[in-house]
Amino acid sequence: VLAVPAAAYMLQGQEASAAEPERTFIAIKPDGVQRGLIAEIISRFERKGYKLVAVKLVVPSKEFAQKHYHDLKDRPFFDGLCDFLSSGPVLAMVWEGEGAIKYGRKLIGATDPQKSEPGTIRGDLAVVVGRNIIHGSDGPETAKDEIALWFEPSELVSYTSNAEKWLYG
Numbered sequence: 189v190l191a192v193p194a195a196a197y198m199l200q201g202q203e204a205s206a207a208e209p210e211r212t213f214i215a216i217k218p219d220g221v222q223r224g225l226i227a228e229i230i231s232r233f234e235r236k237g238y239k240l241v242a243v244k245l246v247v248p249s250k251e252f253a254q255k256h257y258h259d260l261k262d263r264p265f266f267d268g269l270c271d272f273l274s275s276g277p278v279l280a281m282v283w284e285g286e287g288a289i290k291y292g293r294k295l296i297g298a299t300d301p302q303k304s305e306p307g308t309i310r311g312d313l314a315v316v317v318g319r320n321i322i323h324g325s326d327g328p329e330t331a332k333d334e335i336a337l338w339f340e341p342s343e344l345v346s347y348t349s350n351a352e353k354w355l356y357g
């Protein structure tokens with residue numbers, strides 16, 4: 189049996205998904221930035237084995253926050269949530285790796301820090317739901333939409349990490 193490299197499939201327009209790495213949108217909210225938790229949070233994703241492919245520090249406008257949280261527009265906390273997200277610097281990131289979307293959510297923990305297990309980011313570092321320090325995409329479609337909302341395609345950096353052969357074998 190001839191092994192056909194993934195790139196060859198891509199050229200033929202087949203199995204393009206085999207060559208598309210999984211990416212998730214992760215943001216450290218203003219409370220996480222102000223509390224000095226950037227390095228701690230990045231470190232957890234980095235040590236797990238995920239690869240940082242985009243990062244920037246931005247203060248989103250309220251309109252931008254409303255776009256980001258559009259799914260929650262009918263919830264009573266929506267306005268306060270958007271005021272909060274736009275109240276200071278947010279560290280927006282894209283992380284890449286196998287299972288990054290679902291496992292990223294595991295690293296983050298439950299929405300309410302009171303219900304997050306110890307060992308998770310919210311479990312270890314946050315106390316209440318309105319100040320839960322971090323956002324992570326909850327599925328492949330939202331990941332795609334959120335990455336497109338927060339980043340230009342040119343801001344995403346594709347590169348091979350030397351650790352990959354040790355992470356994936």
Ligand code: ADP
Pocket residue numbers: 260265269298299300317318319320322323324326
């Ligand atoms: P997650 O961030 O875990 O994906 P949701 O998408 O349900 O959770 O909610 C988005 C954000 O809205 C939460 O991270 C939290 O900051 C805020 N939020 C959710 N529920 C409440 C609530 N009951 N009161 C205040 N803020 C909330």
